[in-house]
Amino acid sequence: MKSVKTTLTSMVAVATLGLSVQAVAGPTLDAVVKKGFVQCGISDGLPGFSYADDKGQFRGIDVDVCRGVAAALFGDATKVRFSPLTAKERFTALQSGEVDMLSRNTTWTSSRDSGMGLNFAGVNYYDGQGFLVSTKLGVKSAKELDGAAVCIQAGTTTELNLTDYFRANGMKYTPITYDKSDETVKALEAGRCDVLTSDQSQLYAQRIKLANPNDYVVLPEVISKEPLGPVVRQGDDEWFNIVRWTLFAMVNAEELGVTSANVEDMAKNSQNPDVRRMLGAEGEYGKDLRLPKDWAVQIVKQVGNYGEMFERNVGKNSELKIERGLNALWNQGGLQYAPPIR
């Protein structure tokens, strides 16, 4: 009866929202195991976070979180199917069960966590909102933007922060909103707006998409806190735990010096009790999560630890060249901190 009820609700949601639904009969984990892959909602094109490379493979730190979950669950990071979603589509897609998880540079806020039936599983990138302007304008600070036309992506926290910032500083602006971040970039380039505002990481990513990246600068002001992380549906703790601890395993692995290169060796030979517990040599910590014993080994082997993931996608080994900054480990001056596995 319960499953009939749930299916019916999804049907109503589908009828109402015009979305197609992958069956969600019962807890997410069972459904995912049964269909054999994780359906993951990602961004519709954001270098460093989620984008299709020249071979058509999705890459980025948001994509890697999904791949990590698949590696932990199936021992195979390729068992993921991606649904590129716009900012406006993302929550309905997750709520209605179209995707199993959302890993789409989504800001953790109280209203999203409590009012929308969602749970944020952690933070894979600490971000803040900034401004991208043409050097031709000669603007050095966001405080000089009174009267500017501002391009924004619709339905984001960015839209709200922008309003707050201009109000607090007694300035006026004209909002130009588009559904897709690509459209905001095109509009900035065409001159429809003077300035583009978004999370700083996105601004760096969008800047390299411009025809002449050097004609544009990111202003120094950071006007908000934007903790970005993976999201799951509320009320499915089992699935929530899996996503959350996948992320924690990556951070712990970096802290313990476990990398994709040495993980198999460490799993066999390490004498460090923390490493032994994480990699399944001691205890049954995977079992509690309803995951295989070698879940963390698979994550690190196939996706890498947090540091590897960061540098490969957005850090020094990528086009974006973003500093670790807030995203360094806690013992290196950053905010990335994971509870211990024991």
Next chain:
Amino acid sequence: MQTTARVQPARSSLLRDPKFRGLVFQILAVFTVVGIGWYLFQNTQSNLAQRGITSGFGFLNNTAGFGILQSLIDYTETDTYGRVFVIGLLNTLLVSGLGIFFATLIGFVIGIARLSPNWLLSRLATVYIEIFRNIPPLLQIFFWYFAVLRAMPAPRASYEFFDAIYLNIRGLYLPSPIPADGFNVFAIALLAACVAIVLVARWARKRREATGQLFPTPAVAIGLLVALPGLAALVAGNPVTWSVPELRGFNFVGGLVVIPELVALTLALTLYTAAFIAENVRSGIQAVSHGQTEAARSLGLRPRHILRLVIIPQALRVIIPPLTSQYLNLAKNSSLAAAIGYPDLVSLFAGTVLNQTGQAIETIAITMSVYLAISLSISLLMNWYNKRIALVER
């Protein structure tokens, strides 16, 4: 006695009574539909509660907190989602209204041109119709927005007309009137002129029907429109002062701005729908038997009088019903606004508000009912007009 005994069994079997049977099945059908509806509603409610998703319409009173590009009424970021809804609705009505007005105008002109004896004119009309009605409206919107209006210059290099009108990539900046001292008298004079025109037109029509004498109504109307308000302005002083846009900082300040999103959407919807209306007009005119034209000609009427007094009134009866569906299409197609960021109901309310509140079912339900209401209103209005011009059998 025997006859009644024979009739009774037939009467007692209610199942065989078609009236009763019909009633039973209708009641059953109503109960089933209401029951299913109720069940779905209850289910959605309990499931939303179970998943911890807020429901209900309380969010309409919450502060919106985001800016809107174009609003016809005053709006600040501290206003509520309810007011955002009204702004979205007004923006939708604005673009639909403009679209319907211009599409009708262009549609009628092209439709008549298509039947013109002038070879070039009729071919041009045909080419227009075949091009614009066969390209999807979304692509036409993209064409006007990205290909045409994106090619406009930056604010500092605007096209300038009479030192008061500026055209650039941010829109068309026009001077806007601000009411001054003489405004009230001017407005009253304007109103008086309009009333006078209506009265004169009525009187002229009555006289024509009674005596056949023509009266130059249009000329008199223009005269009244110029003379009365002009006199008022002379007496009471300048009715309006103008706020002229000027470049200050990043953008033009002051005056009135027509945003490119609105222009692109109106152009695309107008030209697309006008092509269909033109075909309706052509078919309507062709439906009037040629004998009518010949009869009018033999009475000595001029071609334009034949068209205006004989053909069009009869053709309208054929034109109005399909015209109604074109109007409905236009109003519904206006929801494509979301593609270019025009803040209409769908983009603003079913988009931004939905995403900021996460209350998909409520916002979508409201939006759908609003479109239904708009469409039904257009239908009602057009049906009323259709009835009025329908053939009155004498």
